[in-house]
Amino acid sequence: MPDLSVRRFHEALMRGDRTGEGGPRKAILESWRRSLDAGIDPDRHAAPLIYDTDEIGDARASHPMSRLLPMLRHTLLQIADEAAHIMVITDADGMVLWREGHHQVRRKADTIGLADGFHWSEQAVGTNGIGTALAMKKPAHVYAAEHLALALHDWSCAGAPVVDPDSGGVLGCLDITGTSRALHPASVALVAAAARLAESHLMLWMREHDERLRARYHRPGRSGTLVTLTGRIIAGDRRLGARVPLPDHGDRMVLPDGRVAVLEPLGDAYRIHTLDSSPVPRLTLNLLGADHPFAYLDGIRVPLSLRHAEILTLLAAHPRGLTAERLSYLLYGDDGNPVTIRAEIHRLRSQLTRAIAAKPYRLTCEVSADFLTVRQALAAGDLATVARHYQGPLLPRSEAPAIRQARNELEARVRTGLLTRGTIDDLWTYAQTTAGHDDVEVLERLVSALPEGDERHAAASVRLSLDGG
Incomplete structure (x- = not known):
């Protein structure tokens, strides 16, 4: 006591x-x-x-x-x-x-x-x-x-x-x-x-259960790594360690060594198949209007820091690659330091192992990016695609010189294209972005073209009145 x-x-x-x-x-x-x-x-x-x-x-x-x-x-x-x-x-x-x-x-x-x-x-x-x-x-x-x-x-x-x-x-x-x-x-x-x-x-009991799973699912010659429902490895590639983190949803996962794998459900266990022999990784970038940008690598969501998103934007826009010196200049201007860029690329490659190569730094994967889609649609005169994919400015929080230039240029091209050749539906879609929400010229065009009974006419009129128009 x-x-x-x-x-x-x-x-x-x-x-x-x-x-x-x-x-x-x-x-x-x-x-x-x-x-x-x-x-x-x-x-x-x-x-x-x-x-x-x-x-x-x-x-x-x-x-x-x-x-x-x-x-x-x-x-x-x-x-x-x-x-x-x-x-x-x-x-x-x-x-x-x-x-x-x-x-x-x-x-x-x-x-x-x-x-x-x-x-x-x-x-x-x-x-x-x-x-x-x-x-x-x-x-x-x-x-x-x-x-x-x-x-x-x-x-x-x-x-x-x-x-x-x-x-x-x-x-x-x-x-x-x-x-x-x-x-x-x-x-x-x-x-x-x-x-x-x-x-x-x-x-x-766990070891007895493991033996039953191995006898049922891991016969000689069977490929793949056998894991329990908790991700504990019981047969196969022991280089992965004792346990692997299983995805919360979907069947794609990134292994601790950076390889992409597919998860095969077996009912009371999983089998992991690595995709070493798969063609080329697919990288999807979501950067327009994104305060918190992210990517998908072979269907697996990868959150991105602002600096990593900036690097991927520039690499996607320069498919032949960029040296550390050129990347440093585009991101920091004359104050840039290639050593800083090399450190950032090293960290980024730990997330996207098979997607980035060096000398020069370049993307070694199939790339799709929302800002590239908008650029291509503008070049083709496809304003409906432009309106559908343009969700806002490119990396709006970025202050990197090259990103600011690309953001301003893309915004100007989208606005001009939609005002001159876009349909009313295209303009209304643009008016839902941060750039178009209070754009007086866009709102006036909508008010003049839409009938008074249309709710979009009322919304545009309210925005104009709040703007003093």
Whole structure:
């Protein structure tokens, strides 16, 4: 049990005095801070209910630790019952899925919500053996006044998280709880040992499952890398490491070594096929009107910093390539430094490995870019395509000399073309861009050409009136 100084420190803290001496252990003090930051009221009397009786059955059945219940009962429950403790098992969020043990202690625990379906994270009830172990991701014990909530000062608890060897994530928490005077210090070691035993069972089952997957999907001569649904590699190209990040959507992915691959779903696993023999990577640039530009490399979205977007714009506009010196001048003017450009290209190539070559720097892929599409449509006199693809100025946040020049030139060509040869529909589309939204000449053309009953006529008239026209 904590000495009286901890209780006095707790009382001082509740009065708003955080300067007292003789406070709790560092782990407990940090937990108090997390709990207070989460808005926990120390006068809270019970944990909140999350699962009703008719819902908890589904939560239990779908949880991986349900298979561990017989072993945990054999390991912990008998000891807990004999020592007037209870055993609690939660999910990764601290929701109580199972609670068993001494009958009288269970009845008393009902009064604080330490029962099936209740939430025992630090964010829900403050410092406690379950929530604090989950927050720290390691075994934790909390005695009496070390609990932040006053209603828990009659209790002591020891918890240990259980980690899934497949995903590496926390599955849940094992906890032994008793009244403040009943919990033995050895309970911490006991519950930690039970958690490790649970993890060893999970590891054994995982390896058995891996063997079944290999036997089913990785016969001799079969190409590709076999991975679990969590991205853990179990057969194939071990150069990729132990695990690969799987895409959130779609079947294309970029491997850690920069290669592009296709993900083949197998139901209970995936097979990764690299595209080393694929023709040429395809790079799509979205740069018009883009405050946050991005690209797609073989269908995979790649966010771009402004500087990287500027470099790709210039390389796309100069398909024969640019030296570091020329790129530096186009981006920075006379103040440019080729060393800076080489460093930026190095970082950019880590994102677009197979798409950029050196000496000179050039794009070695099939390139499509919205600003190039607009340029080509202007040259062909296709104003409908111009209006459809021109979403706004080229990289509007860029101050690079060459980008400013290209942006201003393209804007002037688009505006002139649409005003002289574009249809009313084309002009209205242009009026939705940042450049055309308040363009007086464009708005006047729309007002004069559209009938008064047309909602576009009304919108253009309102914009003109706000502009003072």
